[in-house]
Amino acid sequence: MTVGPSSEVLTVSQFAAAIKQLVESTIRPLWLRGEVTGCKVWSSGHWYFTLRDAQAQLRCCMWRTHTERAGRPPADGTAVYALGRPTFYDGKGEFQFLVQRLLPTADIGGEQRRLDRVKAALAADGLFDVARKRRLPRCPGRVALVTSTDGAALRDIVTVTRKRWPLATLLVVDSRVQGGGAARELVAALNLVNRLDVELCIVGRGGGAQLDLAAFNDEAVCRALAAVRVPTISAVGHETDVSLSDLVADVRAATPSAAAELAFADVADVRRQLHQLGARLARSLGRRAEVLDERLARAGDRLEGAVEQRLSAVAHRADRLGAELDALSPLRVLQRGYAVALAASGRVLRRRADFPPGAEFRLRVTDGVVPARASEA
Amino acid sequence: MTQPPDQTDTGAASITDELDRLEQIVRALEADDLDLDAALRLFEEGVARLRSARERLATAQLRVRTVLEDADGTLHDTRRDD
Numbered sequence: 200m201t202v203g204p205s206s207e208v209l210t211v212s213q214f215a216a217a218i219k220q221l222v223e224s225t226i227r228p229l230w231l232r233g234e235v236t237g238c239k240v241w242s243s244g245h246w247y248f249t250l251r252d253a254q255a256q257l258r259c260c261m262w263r264t265h266t267e268r269a270g271r272p273p274a275d276g277t278a279v280y281a282l283g284r285p286t287f288y289d290g291k292g293e294f295q296f297l298v299q300r301l302l303p304t305a306d307i308g309g310e311q312r313r314l315d316r317v318k319a320a321l322a323a324d325g326l327f328d329v330a331r332k333r334r335l336p337r338c339p340g341r342v343a344l345v346t347s348t349d350g351a352a353l354r355d356i357v358t359v360t361r362k363r364w365p366l367a368t369l370l371v372v373d374s375r376v377q378g379g380g381a382a383r384e385l386v387a388a389l390n391l392v393n394r395l396d397v398e399l400c401i402v403g404r405g406g407g408a409q410l411d412l413a414a415f416n417d418e419a420v421c422r423a424l425a426a427v428r429v430p431t432i433s434a435v436g437h438e439t440d441v442s443l444s445d446l447v448a449d450v451r452a453a454t455p456s457a458a459a460e461l462a463f464a465d466v467a468d469v470r471r472q473l474h475q476l477g478a479r480l481a482r483s484l485g486r487r488a489e490v491l492d493e494r495l496a497r498a499g500d501r502l503e504g505a506v507e508q509r510l511s512a513v514a515h516r517a518d519r520l521g522a523e524l525d526a527l528s529p530l531r532v533l534q535r536g537y538a539v540a541l542a543a544s545g546r547v548l549r550r551r552a553d554f555p556p557g558a559e560f561r562l563r564v565t566d567g568v569v570p571a572r573a574s575e576a
Numbered sequence: 577m578t579q580p581p582d583q584t585d586t587g588a589a590s591i592t593d594e595l596d597r598l599e600q601i602v603r604a605l606e607a608d609d610l611d612l613d614a615a616l617r618l619f620e621e622g623v624a625r626l627r628s629a630r631e632r633l634a635t636a637q638l639r640v641r642t643v644l645e646d647a648d649g650t651l652h653d654t655r656r657d658d
Contacts, residue, residue, distance in 0.1 A: 337592055338591060338592045340590070343643075348642065348656075357638070357640055360638055361638040364638075365636040365637055365638045366591060366632065366633070366636040366638075367638060367639075368638075368639040368640075368641065369638070369639070369640045369641070370641050370642075370643050370653055371640060371641065371642045371643065371656065372642075372643050373642065391643065391645060391651070394651060395643065395651070466633060466636070469591065469595070469633065470633060472595060473595070473598075473626065473629055473630060473633070476595070476598045476599060476602055476626065477626050479602045479606065480598070480601070480602050480605065480619065480622045480623070480626065483602060483605035483606050483619070484605070484619050
């Protein structure tokens with residue numbers, strides 16, 4: 200008698216799907232270093248190759264969307280860095296590495312040497328000197344923003360600025376920030392900023408792989424940035440990516456959002472400051488009025504006519520201002536002994552004609568309202 | 577050729593001027609060595625500046641504009657709806 204399976208049975212498809220799910224969910228995208236062999240270019244534009252070192256090998260697949268950016272297919276034996284994520288191709292029962300970026304290590308070496316050369320040249324010209332760093336304006340009104348109009352950087356900066364400092368005007372100068380032509384466009388955009396009426400310039404983009412920041416390590420871009428007439432903030436990449444433009448700019452921001460936070464004061468702080476100034480202004484008038492009363496008392500006897508007339512003119516003005524000062528605690532003026540006559544509608548009664556005999560009105564005094572009536576006589 | 581700032585711009589820079597001037601006014605009034613006429617004039621100015629600054633803050637709306645350069649080198653900016 201044959202013995203059947205004692206526990207749950209999966210189909211091959213179910214098992215393959217489970218493996219695929221396991222592989223894709225537990226291993227995040229990562230860089231591998233190895234040597235390419237047997238690269239086959241399919242008519243669909245996809246590449247298939249093997250990545251290997253002395254002990255191991257992996258089947259790799261690179262979709263057309265990625266191969267288009269990678270240039271020519273690598274020759275056998277090319278040492279590369281490959282960014283990708285693993286998957287399990289159930290149709291073939293094969294473990295695969297899906298490559299998104301492929302960088303010949305020789306290029307990386309060259310790239311690093313070029314970067315060092317540019318850095319040395321810029322340093323020699325003093326472009327990184329702390330002494331040439333300018334202070335950012337406190338509350339800039341018009342700010343140039345050099346970035347891609349399709350990018351996340353623009354969106355982030357607009358969002359933060361709208362919240363922090365809605366009084367600003369952002370002038371967006373569109374420029375590609377990666378890929379071929381980006382450096383040339385950035386130079387043109389930075390030159391254009393010098394023709395704008397702005398107080399600050401932010402240049403930036405969202406984060407990306409090292410090579411995506413190449414335009415911001417470009418010598419011409421760095422020199423154009425240094426030549427911008429107004430203070431500059433460079434916001435390139437994420438916390439960990441530092442570009443040469445970051446070193447040249449007056450201020451480096453870790454992200455575009457951080458750039459907006461550095462650029463703009465918080466409107467809430469300004470409101471608070473205004474509130475405090477208003478309170479001090481109101482107090483200063485109160486103090487003044489006390490001095491005035493004192494002088495009036497002292498001077499009254501000696502210089503009756505002239506002084507009294509002048510002081511009453513002054514007092515009248517103070518009274519008028521006091522009534523205007525709704526936002527600034529008008530009670531302070533009433534505290535000094537003034538009262539405001541109000542109609543039932545709340546209108547201020549100023550003239551004799553406002554008080555026909557018998558008319559009822561209200562007197563607003565320092566601690567409340569007194570009902571009153573114009574005498575009949 | 578530089579495009580002149582658009583006319584609707586209330587100029588956020590001037591709010592800092594406004595704050596600086598207000599600070600100056602309050603200090604002068606607190607110092608107590610002004611004659612009364614001057615003090616009241618300053619006070620009046622202070623109230624007006626305070627009011628205009630508050631109004632400006634209350635009505636402010638971020639403007640986002642895209643700058644474009646014509647073939648002949650003229651700069652234009654157009655409103656963006658971000």
